[in-house]
Amino acid sequence: MEKLVIHGGNRLEGTVKISGAKNAVLPIIAASLLGQSPSLLEEVPDLEDVRTISKVLCQLGVNVVNKGNDVLYIDSSKITSCEAPYELVRKMRASFLIMGPLLARCGHAKISLPGGCAIGTRPIDLHLKGFEALGAEIEIGHGYIEAKAPNGLMGAKIYLDFPSVGATENIIMAASMAKGQTIIENPAHEPEIIDLANYLNMMGANIRGAGTNVIKIEGVERLEGKNYTIIPDRIEAGTYMVAAAMTKGDVYIENAISEHLKPVIAKLKEANVEIIEDINGIRVRGNGQIKAVDIKTLPYPGFPTDMQAQFMAMSTIAEGTSVVSETVFENRFMHVDELKRMGANIKIEGRSAVVEGVAKLTGCEVKATDLRAGAAMVLAGLVAEGETRVGCIHHIDRGYDGLVNKLCGLGADIARVDE
Ligand SMILES: CC(=O)N[C@H]1[C@@H](OP(=O)(O)OP(=O)(O)OC[C@H]2O[C@@H](n3ccc(=O)[nH]c3=O)[C@H](O)[C@@H]2O)O[C@H](CO)[C@@H](O)[C@@H]1O
Numbered sequence: 001m002e003k004l005v006i007h008g009g010n011r012l013e014g015t016v017k018i019s020g021a022k023n024a025v026l027p028i029i030a031a032s033l034l035g036q037s038p039s040l041l042e043e044v045p046d047l048e049d050v051r052t053i054s055k056v057l058c059q060l061g062v063n064v065v066n067k068g069n070d071v072l073y074i075d076s077s078k079i080t081s082c083e084a085p086y087e088l089v090r091k092m093r094a095s096f097l098i099m100g101p102l103l104a105r106c107g108h109a110k111i112s113l114p115g116g117c118a119i120g121t122r123p124i125d126l127h128l129k130g131f132e133a134l135g136a137e138i139e140i141g142h143g144y145i146e147a148k149a150p151n152g153l154m155g156a157k158i159y160l161d162f163p164s165v166g167a168t169e170n171i172i173m174a175a176s177m178a179k180g181q182t183i184i185e186n187p188a189h190e191p192e193i194i195d196l197a198n199y200l201n202m203m204g205a206n207i208r209g210a211g212t213n214v215i216k217i218e219g220v221e222r223l224e225g226k227n228y229t230i231i232p233d234r235i236e237a238g239t240y241m242v243a244a245a246m247t248k249g250d251v252y253i254e255n256a257i258s259e260h261l262k263p264v265i266a267k268l269k270e271a272n273v274e275i276i277e278d279i280n281g282i283r284v285r286g287n288g289q290i291k292a293v294d295i296k297t298l299p300y301p302g303f304p305t306d307m308q309a310q311f312m313a314m315s316t317i318a319e320g321t322s323v324v325s326e327t328v329f330e331n332r333f334m335h336v337d338e339l340k341r342m343g344a345n346i347k348i349e350g351r352s353a354v355v356e357g358v359a360k361l362t363g364c365e366v367k368a369t370d371l372r373a374g375a376a377m378v379l380a381g382l383v384a385e386g387e388t389r390v391g392c393i394h395h396i397d398r399g400y401d402g403l404v405n406k407l408c409g410l411g412a413d414i415a416r417v418d419e
């Protein structure tokens with residue numbers, strides 16, 4: 001079993017280049033299913049999740065080729081199956097994002113129920129309500145969801161009870177080839193939604209309002225594959241920003257888009273971290289003692305839930321008491337017990353965690369319980385006294401491109417070992 005072994009105490013210095021966004025590339029790969037001709041995606045991060053969704057597409061008869069240099073070629077001109085099996089869907093919930101494009105393109109999709117995961121039950125009711133509003137018939141049985149629209153989808157007005165990222169994306173993709181107009185009210189506003197809409201519009205779709213409170217989609221008959229460059233990963237960028245702050249380092253986060261990181265930047269400044277923004281990236285300088293800050297996760301443009309665990313790791317060594325409130329997922333505190341093993345002082349009270357800063361963390365055996373929990377353990381390990389060994393790193397591989405190389409390049413003492 002592979003582990004990350006970290007010797008804490010090194011100050012991080014230098015430049016780290018941020019890769020393409022996991023949460024943008026996954027829906028965009030799913031959307032490539034709508035193209036009658038090949039797409040060439042650039043700045044595709046080297047991630048386990050990208051390999052998993054590529055396998056899902058291959059299973060559908062699509063030709064997916066990793067061209068190297070972060071370029072992925074996808075030819076969806078022929079789709080021979082509309083079924084995604086449990087073995088692949090269970091590895092990555094985002095596989096469910098192929099349902100919208102398959103329904104639109106083939107009028108049929110059968111996908112294994114994704115099930116819950118470490119951070120919550122994660123239902124898909126909003127996706128299904130959206131498809132039904134567009135005229136699809138949904139059947140659930142034997143662990144699968146089957147959606148059918150043999151005569152095509154019809155545009156509709158859809159109000160989302162919660163601005164779900166995945167539901168917004170799945171509905172946009174389905175509606176882009178429906179007959180007539182679809183209006184999505186209360187959609188998610190994340191930058192990854194805008195990236196998906198930009199790619200689809202290049203393919204010939206007619207989507208307006210992505211990133212605002214109302215998205216309008218005029219269905220078109222045909223979409224063509226296109227060349228497209230994925231936006232930088234704001235969560236990867238935020239993670240390295242916290243690493244720089246915690247190690248009292250001086251790191252330039254190349255490619256980071258400050259517009260996408262406003263709450264993270266605001267909270268780091270409040271914690272006494274110096275942030276210098278420019279057009280190509282963000283410089284982060286840890287200026288002495290980190291101060292406690294309260295955070296509350298919210299849909300974009302609020303504080304991202306995908307940065308909550310990393311901020312919790314930072315709070316463990318801050319001066320004072322921080323309150324971390326998680327409102328997006330009901331069970332996203334799995335990292336708390338692992339941080340406590342390293343000496344952190346944290347109490348969970350309902351959907352909040354109260355973190356009393358301690359003078360130091362001490363290295364020990366811990367595990368990544370999910371992707372961002374894993375990132376939090378790595379961050380804690382970077383400042384802990386002695387050796388930290390992080391297990392279950394397949395979670396981390398889902399979402400951090402070249403983590404060990406990037407951290408070593410900044411002066412961290414971290415290695416991947418096979419035990
Ligand atoms: C691949 C990807 O982009 N993943 C991101 C996406 O996940 P994902 O798209 O799964 O997240 P959602 O925005 O859909 O989920 C947010 C909340 O809505 C609930 N919900 C969602 C759909 C639904 O049909 N019914 C329902 O109740 C979920 O259980 C959760 O509590 O957005 C999350 C919230 O920013 C991020 O943490 C994930 O990194």
Ligand SMILES: C=C(OP(=O)(O)O)C(=O)O
Pocket residue numbers: 093094119306371372399
């Ligand atoms: C929760 C996350 O991703 P996913 O939705 O792919 O599980 C994440 O990126 O932190």
